[in-house]
Amino acid sequence: MMGIALAVGLFALIQWIAHASGWNRFQLQLIDIPSRMWGGFAAAAGLAILVLLVFATVGNSLTMVAWMLVALNLLVVFIAAFDLVSLPRAKHFTAERDTSRIASLLKKQKVVLTITYKGPLSVHLTAKDDVPQQFQAVPEQFEMDLEPRSRTTVHYEMEPTHRGSFRMDTVYLQVDSRLRFWKKIIKLPVHVAISVYPDMKQLAEYALLARTNRLSLVGVRRTRKVGQDHDFERLRDYTRDDNYKHIDWRSTARRRKLTVREFQTSQSQRIIFMIDCGRMMTNEADGISLLDHAFNAMLMMGFVALRQGDSVGAILFSDRVHKYVPPKSGASQMNHLLHASYDQFPDLVESRYDEAFMHLRTNCRKRSLVVLITNVIDEVNSHQVEQYLTTLVGRHLPLGVLLRDERLFDAADNDRMYGSDLFRAAAAAEILTWRHHVLTDLSHKGVLALDVFAEDLTANLVNQYLEIKARHLL
Template sequence: MPTWRLAATAAGLAPVAGGLTWGGAAFGLPWWTATLLPSVALLALAGVDAARAVHPSRLSVTRTAPEVLRLADQGELVWRVTNPTARTARLRLADAVAPSLRATRRRAALVAPARGGAQAATALRPERRGRFAFGEVTVRVDGPWSLAARQATRVVAGTLAVYPPLRSRAVAEQRLGQARLTIGLRAASGPGEGTELESLRDYTRDDAFRHIDWAATARAGKPIVRTLRPERHQTVLVLVDSGRTMAGQLALPDGRARLSRGEPWTLPRLDHAMDAALALTRVATGLGDAVGLIAFADGVRAVVNPRGDSQQLRRVADALYRLEPVLAESDHRRAFGEALQRCPRRALLVVLTELAEEPMAATLLPALPLALRHHMVLVGGVSDPEVAAWARTVPAHADDAYRKAAATAALAERRRSAARLRRVGATVVDAAPGDLAGRLADAYIGVKRAGRL
C-alpha cells in the first residue's frame, strides 16, 4: 500500500523526469523511456520497503476497556501492540469504536520495538446507555523508508455495558441515612412505628399501656413492655413501564446542555423512571428489605427476583441498562400477574408509569384491583416540568395563551388520573424528574414507619 511519502517523493522527482526526457532526446532515446525510469525505480524502492515492513498479522493487538461504565462517567480504553519480530514496527491503528462512546480519538500512531511492545489510550465518555460491542481494528505498518505499508484488519472482540447514571444517588443516600436514624437501626417507641419484636424491658412512665406484654409481666411480677422495630426483610417489587407512553422526551432537572451541541439534554420518560427505580432499590436494600424488578410493555421484558443483599442494585441496573421504550400499549394486567406469581406474600408494588388520563384509564386502572387484593400499590409518574412552566407563564401573545391553556388542561388531566387511582386504594406520587426519586423514597419510608406492610 503506497503512503503519502511515496506520493511526495514522486512529485519531487517530476523535474528530474523532465530533465531526463530532454537529455534522453539528445542521445536518441524515446521520451517515454526517460520518463518511466524514475517511476520504475521509485516503485521498486516502494516494493522493497513494503517487503521489509513487519506484516500486521505477526503483531499482537489487544484492547483493554472497562466492563461497565455509568452514563456520563469517563473511562479509558487502551490499545496494546506486541511485536515478536526482530524488526521495529512503525504502525498506525484505527479502531471502530461506536460514536456514542465519544472516544477522544479512534486512531493512534505507535512504534513497537523489536521483541517489545507499545500502547496508546483514549478516553471514553458515553452519551447513551446500552451494550456496545467492540469490533474491527485496522493496523497499518510502514516500511523502514515509509514509502509503502502493509495493512490488515482483525476483529478484537469485547463489550462495554453503559449503565444508567443514577443521578439521584445523593438523594438516595440522604434518605437512607435519615431512615436509619428514625426507623432502620433503633427500636420504635411510638404508635405505628414498629411491628417486629426486638426486646423486652421494664415499664417506664412514658410507655403506652398497649405496649405492655402481659404474659411477661405475669412471669416477672412487674410491668414489662415490648420494644418494637419496623419489620425488616419485607418485599418491594418495582414495576417499570417501558411502553409507548414512556418514550416521551423530558428535560433534565438541572437544565444542562447536551455535551457541546447547545441543545437541551432530554431523555425518555423511561430513563427518569429508571433513575427513581435505582434510587429506591438503594434505599430499600439499605434498610434490609428485599427488592425485585419487573420491566414490562405489552409483555414482561425483564425480571429480577427480590433480594436484599448489597449486589441487588447492580442486578437491577444490569436488567435495566439495555431497556428501550417500545411503541406498544403497556399491559399492566400481565405485569401484575407476574408480580403475584413472584410475590405470593404481601408486598409493596411500586409501579413507574405514565399518568396521562387516557392510557391510565385503559390499562392501569382496570388492572389495579388484581394487585390491591394482595399487595399495597404505590404508583409513580414522571411529570413534564416544561408543561408546568407553560401553565405558570403570563401570555404575551395568542400563541402563548393557547400553549398555557393546553398545559393547564394537561395538568388537570394528570390530577384527575391521580385522584382516580387514589380512590381505588393506590398511593400516587407524581413528580418532575429531579424530584421523583426523593418523593418515592419518602413514600416508601412512610409506609415502613407506619407499619402498613
C-alpha cells in the first residue's frame, strides 16, 4: 500500500512539473492524465500517510495505523477510478471546420469550428485547432461546457505569414472528468488543405476603387489619358479632374448633364516580369520578405495591365529559371501568375542573370515592357543588372526596379553624429551615393529606373506603368 501511495504522489508531482513548465498539453500522446486537482488530492493523501507514520512511531498500535493506511489508499483509488470512468469516449465527439481553402498573405481569414457531443453527461473541455506554425490564430483555444447531445460553434481568425501549401488535419480536445481529477486528450481528424497566395484582396480593392474613381486612396495617381478621336471608347459623366476639351456638348445637352468622351489607350501590348528569387530578396520589410512585396506588386500591375487589354507574362529565377509564364491576355492569365508565384521562396544563392535574360531572349522576341525587380548591394551585382538591362534597349523597353533598404536610410539620417554612429552614417551615405550613381547610369543608357521602398512598390509600379502607357513609350 505504501508503494501505491508513493507512486501516486510521484506521478502527481510529475504532472505538476508538466503544468508549470508550460508543456503543450494538446501534443501529449497519453490518453488520460491527472489534472492539477488530482495532483493536489494525491499530495494531501501522501501528507496524511506521513502523519500516520509519525503517529505510529510514537508507540501507538501498528495494526490500527495499517488499517487506516489501507482505508485511505482504498478511498483514493475508489475516487480516482470513479472519476476516471466518467470521462467521455472519443466516439462521442465529432468536429467540422469551415474555412476558405485559398488564403492571402498577411490577410486575416475566418475559421468556424463546429463540435458535436453525443455523450449522456455534461462535460467541460478545451478545444484547439491544428493551426500551422506559419499562421497566427486569435484566439488560440476555446474553453466550453457542453450539454448532453449538443452542438457548439466557435469562431477564430488566422493570419498566414508565409506563402505555400499547408494542411490542417486535427482538432484537439482536452476533456475533463466529472470531478476534474482526470483529463483526456482526444484527436478528431478534420482534413483541410490551404493554399496561401500573395495578396489577392488588393486586386478586389483596386477594382472597387477604380469603379468609383478613388484610386488615389491606394496611391495610384490619375494619369492623363492619351488618344485621338478615332480611339473613342465610351461616354461617361464629367468629373472635376477631366479635361474640359473632352466634353461632348451634344450628349450634355441631350442628357442635361455634363458628359465627356473617354478615349482608350493602345491595346495588345506585352509586359514581362523578371523576378529575382535569389539571396538579394531574402531581407524583410513590413513583416514579409522583399520577394513577397515583389509578387504583390507584380500581381497588382498584372491585374491592371490585363484590364487594359495587354498581355502579361513572368520569369522567376535565382541560380536557374524556376518558372516561366508565357505572356497572354485575358482574365484567366491571373490564375497562371498566381499559381506560378505562390510556392516560390527566396534562395540563399547567387542569381544567374545571364540565364534569365537568355531565356527572355529565346522565348520573348516581340517588343515588350521588361520589368526586372531586384535589389543591389554591391558592385558585382549592380554591374550585372546594368549590363543585361542595357542590352535590351532598342529591342524591348527595360524597367529596372531596385528595392531600397530602410536600414541604410535610417543609418544615414541618424541625428547622433558621434562615435560609432558617425562611422555607420558615413558608410551608409557612401552606399547610397553609389546606389544613386547606379540609377543615374541606367537612366543615361535608356533604361527606366524605379528606386522605392518595398512597402511603396505596388503603387509606384502601377503609376509607372500608367505613365508608360500614357506617353506611348512602349
